[in-house]
Amino acid sequence: MSVLQNELTHLIFLAEVVIASRKKEVMEDTLQCLLYIIKSLPEVEVPDSVAEQIAHLTERIEEKLRQENERIQEIQGNLGQLAKPNSIA
Missing domain, CATH: 1.10.287 (Helix Hairpins)
Structure with missing residues (x-):
């Protein structure tokens, strides 16, 4: 089609x-x-300027997703620490 x-x-x-x-x-x-x-x-087939814009936007997307993933991992780590009982030795 x-x-x-x-x-x-x-x-x-x-x-x-x-x-x-x-x-x-x-x-x-x-x-x-x-x-x-x-x-x-x-x-x-795209002009060089378009390819450069696509590369720039791709980098921005990847960076934002990476930052979001790192933040989620940080939050999960903090929640994991809160869930552990404090041990007094």
Whole structure:
């Protein structure tokens, strides 16, 4: 099945509206549509400036996820310490 250029253009428009307006309630659906398209392509030819932006955004995403993971581990560690009974020797 082919997705026509006008359908892709409309999806790009919707994605830009979602991002600009911070429409969190439809952000997951928007990402899912874009993910389906990306997964269907073996590779994509993009200008160098776009590749640089993608690399920068990828680094930001990875860093934020890493920070979030570290914070969760810190919280779990603190909760684990609270759950242990204090031993008096």
